[in-house]
Amino acid sequence: MATSRRGATIVLKRSADSSGRRPSAEEWIEIFHARLKERALKSTTQRDEIAKAFYRLARHVSAEELYEEVKRSNPHVGYATIYRTLKLLKECELVSERHFDESQARYEIIGEGHHDHFICERCGKIIEFQNPQLECLQREIAEELGVELVRHKMELYGICQECSSKQASKG
Amino acid sequence: MATSRRGATIVLKRSADSSGRRPSAEEWIEIFHARLKERALKSTTQRDEIAKAFYRLARHVSAEELYEEVKRSNPHVGYATIYRTLKLLKECELVSERHFDESQARYEIIGEGHHDHFICERCGKIIEFQNPQLECLQREIAEELGVELVRHKMELYGICQECSSKQASKG
DNA sequence: TTCCCTGCAAAAGTTTTGCACTACT
């Protein structure tokens, strides 16, 4: 019943490995090292551990989730290092920070082209999508408003298919 | 130079009084009272004061800003009451909570139709706009994703006209 | 060797909660 008349929405898979666009963990860490070097900063065991854990968890990670994951391999890391490294990853343009309707921030890997998010209000699942028309439309809007566009954010909130059918079968 | 070929973007003025769509302060408080009554909750002096201050400040208020405004007429109110009343206003569907890229939430009056936001990354100015095509497009995307849409949020970030020209004249 | 980085703990900022008192209905 999808009305993909004009511009099809591309749904991104959680692990985009198959598409070949996502760098491997090793490549990603290498890029991180290079960016650190450019900035005359040091590569450290902790930074690598955190970056690896981040890569492993894939998308939309909170600082807390990352902290827990890193603790599994190194129980000594502190929250401070997690936050400092997240900040660093942002400065290295490897990670971006997002604020969905929550009190805590979430972080995701940059680099597979712009995409937007659908967030299920029942189960919290996040579906990423890409829509060429949307990209076009937002540029038009910016033009009309007479502003210089730097970035945008589109979030759809609702009930995912799974939760919808769960509810239906219950009733 | 605006390319309003298909669907014009409507920019909302900060105080939409002239359009006649925004309820007056009195009407708004009355609605609040009615919603409280429906829920078997009480109207109180503080709740009215807070609602009035909220209305006065108009859009995109933070709890802190609201607290300061309320304190001017009643120095005894506590933050707790501010937050509790904001929660109440949300439950009464009179106010919605937003998280732009900040650590603190912002609140705005519901009721003049859906709109989205442009946020200037230099001066923090928020411009509201409405775009019929956008509303249409998001429904299409939801359909394609097979999800039930409840609400959406589109935020454009960039540099507003004023800040752009300021920068240009400097260089 | 230098000085950046880490871990701990404490602080800071935002929001929530417990409790005794107040005031709507």
Place this chain on the structure above:
DNA sequence: AGTAGTGCAAAACTTTTGCAGGGAA
């Protein structure tokens, strides 16, 4: 009168910072 609401202070939660010690270049 009865119960919900208020104000204060303390707690909770997320994120940041100061400082002394440790490690990368």
